[in-house]
Amino acid sequence: MTVMRTPEQELARFRGRLAVAGVVALLCFGLLAARFFYLQVMRYDYYSTRAEDNRISLVPIVPNRGLITDRHGTVLARNYSAYTLEITPSRVADLDATIEELSTLVDIQPKDRRRLKKLMDESKSFESLPIRNRLSDEEVARFIAQRYRFPGVELKARLFRDYPMGSFASHVIGYIGRINDRDLERIEESDDSANYRGTDHIGKSGLEKSYERDLHGITGFEEVEVDSGGRAVRLLRRTPAIPGNNVVLTLDLKLQEIVEKAFGNRRGALVAIEPSTGGVLALVSTPSFDPNLFVDGIAPQDWDQLNTDQDKPLLNRAIYSAYPPGSTFKPFMALGALTTGKRTPGQTLADPGYFNYGGHRFMDDKVGGHGGVDMYKSIVVSCNTYYYVLANDMGIESIANFMRPLGFGQRSGIDLPGEAEGVLPSPEWKKRRFKRPEQQKWFGGETISVGIGQGYNAYTPLQMAQALGAVVNNGVLYRPHIARHVVDAKTGEKRTIEPEPLRTIPFKQSHIDLIKRAMVGVNKAGTGSRAFAGAPYEVGGKTGTAQVYSLKGGKYVEGRVAERLRDHSWFIAFAPADKPVIALAVLVENGGFGAQSAAPIARQALDYYLLGKVPAGIAAEDPAAEESAE
Template identity: 70%
Template sequence: MELNAPEQELSRFRARVAVAGVFVLICFGLLVARFVYLQIVKHDYYSTRAEENRISLVPIVPNRGLIVDRNGVILARNYSAYTLEITPSKVRNLEATIDELGEVIDIQAKDRKRFKKLLDESRNFESLPIRNRLSDEEVARFIAHRYRFPGVEIKARLFRQYPHGELGSHALGYIGRINKREAEQIEEDEDRAANYRGTEHIGKTGLEQSYEKYLHGITGFEQVEVDAAGRAVRGLSRTPPVPGDNLVLTLDAELQRIAEDAFGSRRGALVAIEPGTGGVLALVSKPTFDPNLFVDGIDPQNWGALNTSPDKPLLHRAIYSAYPPGSTFKPFMALAALMTGKRTPTQAISDPGYFVFGNNTFRDDKKGGHGSVDMVKSIVVSCDTYYYMLANDMGIDLLSSSIGQFGFGSRTGIDIEGEAEGILPSPAWKKRRFKKPEQQKWYAGETISIGIGQGYNAYTPLQMAHAMATVAAGGVMYKPHIVRYIEDARSGARTVVEPTPIKTIPIQKEHLDVIFKGLVEVNKWGTGARAFAKAEYTAAGKTGTAQVYSLKGAKYEASKIHETLRDHALYIAFAPAEAPKIALAVIVENGGFGAESAAPIARQILDYYLVGKRPAGPAPEQSGAESE
């Protein structure tokens, strides 16, 4: 066999070495290029990323602002307690883990249900409480078994507390855990998203909701150096949080308590306002509820009880529910008649006990009528026939526009959300309300019942109190507000909520004097006389009764009607009549005559506010009072 020449073998070897050398050079070139790219070109980027991995920003949640009444009584505060929390994303078998935890810490069925509800509303990487307010013994017991429960830890958290329980709950509102919808809304606002990092609760209703941006405060941050496993090594710097502002209210907590107690077990609402400022002194909706139930996430049992109760304790009746005003509407009708020239104070009618319009007979509550009735007497004896005739003479357009200037059928702009508009009837409203052309037409006969506060009329207790406060203030209408001033928790600086006049209704003094006289005499010898016997002040008021359903001509007998179908009882007032300091509206659902149920509640409120007299118990449910 012929052997290759040594020169050829050497040439081939050199060629292979050259190729290998070039390949190695290319590889080293690539490595050098990559090194240059990483170390020089991308130096700043990767240096920042490394620093971010080394340093973690931990949000520090600020203390939520306090809520106190006008006299400094604390209505909402914070306290610190330990919670047992689970991060679902770090737990392999959630149910098994909870079962094992139950062997160490007492976890009841209601805790499990609440946790499940929170889990459904939250993201699975969030830490969720399975037990709140652990005792020191429970904390020590868990720490001894902590190694068994990855993804479970104890945290010290600030809890919101409403120390007076149900008192003023509809006005105060409550806080609860941030749900998915709220989290998405927060994320849409970059500044707000940064301020809510680490925050798990937010105002849901009432003042807690409407003043959330003041109460929340500004989140602080702590720079912490961490190791590769994410464990904190040391703190580097700290930006302390700024606590939320405190709210000081116009509400009087003791007056609120007396008002709520005065209702007893009855359903209804009460609003009391300072006529000269618009400050709300009491805002009652009965029955009420305990806002503390919502702070940790309400358990299904309590939620079911509140949500399915026929008494609707979560309904804010004072600002959301609209009721027919009944005879409390008549003083405003009388004032509108004077202002439009449709009546004079001395102009009288002869009341036969009914008013005939077309083929319909509208009856007065007093058989045989009240005889000769002028304007003052029409208010005192609550003469329906007088106002049937007045409504017919005014017509719906003039009636609606005249009554509307007192705020009926319009939101007042009070500083909590959820206010209803109510219904001020008019042809335009009816066209918007109904779809069928035959339903949209306004019939002249419909105007008659509007004049006595029935028919389509429907207003909130807040609107009624607001209108009464406007009359008491001589026609100056102030925007109702519950917050008196906002106080900086650190400096004590105050941002005062100044009384804001919405408008001034041009009411002549002689016209006001006529209405005042009628309202005062209601409580002297009219329908409010029994409730205000021996009062130490002069109160101007008007009782009212509003039908819940039509009797179709039958006689009203409360004992033969289901309780929920009985008439509502109403009362509006201001006092002292010479220089009004307080105006209010009371409604007792299905309470019957206003003189029986609503006026005695108002008497207790005015007695306490004006002369410091405390009631011995709930307002009595009187019987045998005159109807109105």
């Protein structure tokens, strides 16, 4: 049955609905107003910043990397600008097809494809990656003409690192390489992420790594207004990049070159320092490598060759490889005997040519012995028997305690990465080194071998040079350093790397004078006399021959031993004898007697440094002179 409503009822019902609708409308408008207030007032700063971020794009400006030069201004690491062809894989539909098309315009080798694949594997975001570096002007023109055909491919001007000296001093300079995940972690840990925006490369080894903060510079930025499509409309503001600082070294590149060429194809190392400052004049490790191979991302075949080469060219023998010092250890043993009171200068030992200890006969190098031997003669003729007896009298603890302040068996703190500690043997060291209790016991016979620089003794050429420098510098031991100045590229202001004395060892001057005089005698009438015959300056030195493997009582005959099992050749030297300005240590791997291989290299180094004498053949092909002339 239909219910009839009066007009008044209908009107009242309509008014009720209207009121409800009005309340709902007011509530909706209230919510909109509240939301508007929240967005426009409460969240104004946030959304204003977001809007600005969408409108403004920050484009990083990568700074010029600082130069590295030797002490005379010869450039060892520099930059140059060139065009690279880059691909953003995420914006390319068919990567392989695109590369094939590009190869008709630009020469793309298989190694370029392999490098791109490697970079893609290492990249998380698949940003712009180089497919070809250093395009020629003709290749640039060809690509620009066909650019519209290659979305996701662009031409960029990039700065490239160049090492004009090639392999010379490469272990010192190091190299840069593309930033990988481990580098990113280190950058983030150092809270330096913003400064590396836009930077693709970072120092990987050598000074390029240890002085990365100075060399990198400060990244600049351009604030660019962009439209909704991301296209640049106008430049709003520009903060220029600040170039990296230049690093000037204590290194003398000519000395470095002479030494490297003196080694020839032999393996080994030389470290030469200024005793009075710790400045490194030459740091050679041979064989070497060309750091330019790493700049664009080293090719797999080059990497395999460097890693599988049995001569290990990537190994920095000067600071990482530790060798038994052989007879070069004897002057330090003699100084230890004087300092501890175990010997006096005139105390004489009768040398029968051997020393018996614990049922074992330790042989001298001279059959029948050297007769009566005092300390001076023991160094000049390198008498093993003298030091067998001395080591037994001093004891291993006394030897270790004396040698430790000279820097043996510890890192020197040189401003290069990858330094080894070496081994200064002692009962405590042996307990740490070996796990089984029967291996941890120290035997008296081991002390005898330590006395002549054999046994567990193992030191780097840097440690030998540093210790010798401390002795001839009257007991003041300096931290070795290769950087001399850090120069602000903008202002030219120099920050000097000040010499850092680590400690002063209280040697008696009379003891030092005796050791120095005996080492001068080595080169006048002893084992180094042939190498330094006719030298117009007075030089102190000591030869050393270090066994690579145990003879087990047999006789060593060099020609019957495999080349890599032959003795190592050592020579340490300082000059001039009255006021030393250079101290050096030379090691030739498997070079035989120290006088035979290492001493002649030291002679060439000292002839140049003291006299300016350049060996024949080097002046005619002098890369350092060519670079300076440029």
